[in-house]
Amino acid sequence: MGPSLRSRLLRATARPILLLLGLLGLVLFSPLIGPVPIPWQQGLSILFHQTTGGFLGGSDCSGMVPAPRCAIWVEIVWGARVPAVLLAVLVGAALGLSGGALQGVFRNPLADPFLLGLSSGATLGAAAAFAVTFGLVSAGKLSGGEQALLLPGAAFAGGLVPGLVVLLAALRRTRATGTLLLTGVSLNFLFSAALSIMMLYYQRIDIQVTFWLLGGFTLANWTNDGLVLSVLLVAGLAIVLHGRVLNLLQLGEEVAQSLGSDPPRVIRRVVLLATVTTAIAVAFAGIIGFVGLVGPHIVRRMVGFDYRRVLPLSAAAGAAFLLVAWDVAQVVIPNVVIPVGIPTAVVGSMFFLYLLYRRTPSSGRPGASG
Amino acid sequence: MIELVELDQLVARYGDTTALRSVSLRLRTGELVALAGPNGSGKSTLFRVIVGLVPMAEGRATLAGRPLLALPFLTRAQQVSWMPQEEAEGDDLEVGDYVRYGRNPYLGSLLPEPDPDPGAVERALSASGTQELVRRNVRQLSGGERQRVRLARVLAQETPLVLLDEPTAHLDIAHQLEVLERVRAVAHRMDRCVVVALHDLNLAARFADRIIVLSHGQKVADGVPDAVLSTSLLRQVWGVEAELRRGTRERVPYLIPRLPPVEGPTPEKGARGRxxxxxxxxxxxxxxxxxxxxxxxxxxxxxxxxxxxxxxxxxxxxxxxxxxxxxxxxxxxxxxxxxxxxxxxxxxxxxxxxxxxxxxxxxxxxxxxxxxxxxxxxxxxxxxxxxxxxxxxxxxxxxxxxxxxxxxxxxxxxxxxxxxxxxxxxxxxxxxx
CATH class of the missing domain: 3.40.50.720 (NAD(P)-binding Rossmann-like Domain)
Structure with missing residues (x-):
């Protein structure tokens, strides 16, 4: 009747290991591609040389190509591609984890940080910071470079604002798919209206700010990656620790409470942590949709519904999904890198429609309809 | 048998509606208590107050001498377990994992701690007769299996006080008897206090050591089935005419509602008083x-x-x-x-x-x-x-x-x-x- 021992083992260990190996492979593969053609042999040897610090012998490309070209290649692979790949991993992990956590809180598999409007605040935060500092830059008190440094911080702060609305929705036990999505749509409209006003006043703003609207990894460097990593480590680990209480929450808040948890507190904490996790990702990579939807779904297909496993693996699946999207974005049109948000949106929105229409009335939860 | 729960003049309200007005009762370990009463009489509310889901407006509730509602969530969940009438369907889970959720109160709040009693899940499965279902998916159970699995989850909590809200709802008569038989065994053999909200008075009389009847948020009867069950109670609380009979062997009282005749003109014209x-x-x-x-x-x-x-x-x-x-x-x-x-x-x-x-x-x-x-x-x-x-x-x-x-x-x-x-x-x- 039930699944055999073999398929249980497959679920419990083999598939997660496969996922992690796949992610590792993508991490090694992705720095080898990009708009500048660098032979993969040289790319690999640069990677190997840099990661081992040259201690294990081998060399970078200097033996194979002229030194100046080699230096440029090293700069491209190690200075640009690897940080971008790492940022993609971190952002994908953050969004996947955040999506998984929000789905658990709302008991709705269609919850996603982007669809809930959680990422809409970041652009506005960056724009607001730009507007505020505009005068200082004009007066020469602040350099354009210094201003550019301020913007991710402002984007992060702005990204926290919609979290309050989402928290309100969560505490009011809003679980209907329609309500959740409309909350996101309203937030997106509200923030884009505010953004439009700012764009009218400050003409140069769109050059600075469109980055957050499109999403991408141009801000990737070792410092920024480290910043994202440190926030993600703290908030992400805290989210993962809530796996067991999120499991209980699926039985309904009342049952969860009778089993010794404090649902409103769990909801507050997890939504807050998911907001922080999303905000740090959006602050440095802009709005990238659907990663939080696709990642957890892949994981549930693989390992089932236990949030103790779904949450950490959603991070891995989100990272893998975003890396694939990033690779596609770099090669789909020769010599052009399209914004990474385009492939994720194409795949993600189709996937979303599939999920939306596949759900027959009987497969919807009691809560999903009302 | 020890005195476990003491409720004193409990009052509970939902907004303007008073759901419980001054309910006092005592519960002891080792007894199966049936909680009866019409729809809306306050049975479920009483349970929810004890579990802490509905605030107590007035009164006192103590569990083993300690104020029940002052207990932190985790501690209270080690004292009281509750099976609601309806439950969210939940995710695709194996029965074993679902029943293990009952162990949550003993596993720490966030950082996982090892289960102090690894045998508890096994005991709960055997007491509810669900061992053979362990690997099944909870969404693919029949109604009877599902109720037993939910019972197993509640029993895995290993609490001295067990509250079951309509555990026999949606079950056929054979499964009703089976579930109640198991519930009674839990009360008597495991020395728990089990309170079962039941609509069926005859099942209550057959299985319970004591019947408590609520009506309009008040306790109107409390005692052994023999003392509680009467045609006047049924008329007064439910507004139903019935005949009271006794089982020939065990002398258990049972009620048969008096139904209007199926055929024929009734009452016959001019028959009354003749x-x-x-x-x-x-x-x-x-x-x-x-x-x-x-x-x-x-x-x-x-x-x-x-x-x-x-x-x-x-x-x-x-x-x-x-x-x-x-x-x-x-x-x-x-x-x-x-x-x-x-x-x-x-x-x-x-x-x-x-x-x-x-x-x-x-x-x-x-x-x-x-x-x-x-x-x-x-x-x-x-x-x-x-x-x-x-x-x-x-x-x-x-x-x-x-x-x-x-x-x-x-x-x-x-x-x-x-x-x-x-x-x-x-x-x-x-x-x-």
């Missing part, structure tokens, strides 16, 4: 008594031996009845009481019962009271195997018929004869006395 005496026995009066009772006649019955099926029916219907010890001749006192009832009756119906030496006295009493025109004899079928008196019974019947009694076939004909005006009946039939 006195009819029925002489029956051995089941010959079953249909007559029911039909006349439903039609609204004022019935008296007798004389009948104790434990006769007709006398039991008469008792259930609450009819005045002349009883006699089985297989004994009618005593002088019995005959006197029978004569009184016969003389007061407007009609006397003699059912088609086999007549032997002991109940021949019934027929003779009918003859002695005279006024044969009001006597309605149900036709005996066939030749006298029914007459075990050597022809004496046949002779009495013949004399009665000659004196103006009528012989009728079937209950419908009887109802027809009863509804005719008196005078006409005797004139049409009676030759001469």
């Amino acid at each position: 006195r009819v005496h029925v002489v029956a026995g051995g089941g010959s009066g079953q249909e007559i008594l029911r039909r006349l009772f439903d039609a609204g006649y004022d019935l008296t019955v007798g004389a009948l031996p104790l434990f006769d099926s007709d006398s039991e029916l008469a008792e259930e219907l609450g009819l005045p009845l002349v009883l006699e010890v089985p297989f004994a001749p009618l005593s002088a006192e019995t005959l006197a009481r029978l004569a009184t009832l016969l003389s007061r009756a407007e009609f006397v119906v003699v059912a088609a019962f086999p007549v032997g030496p002991t109940n021949l006295a019934n027929l003779e009493a009918v003859e002695r009271t005279g006024e044969a025109g009001r006597v309605l004899l149900m036709a005996q079928r066939g030749e006298p195997p029914w007459d075990y008196t050597g022809g004496r019974a046949t002779a009495v019947r013949a004399r009665l018929l000659r004196a103006g009694a009528r012989e009728l076939t079937g209950t419908s004909e009887l109802l027809g004869a009863l509804s005719e005006p008196r005078g006409q009946a005797s004139e049409g039939q009676g030759p001469t006395a």
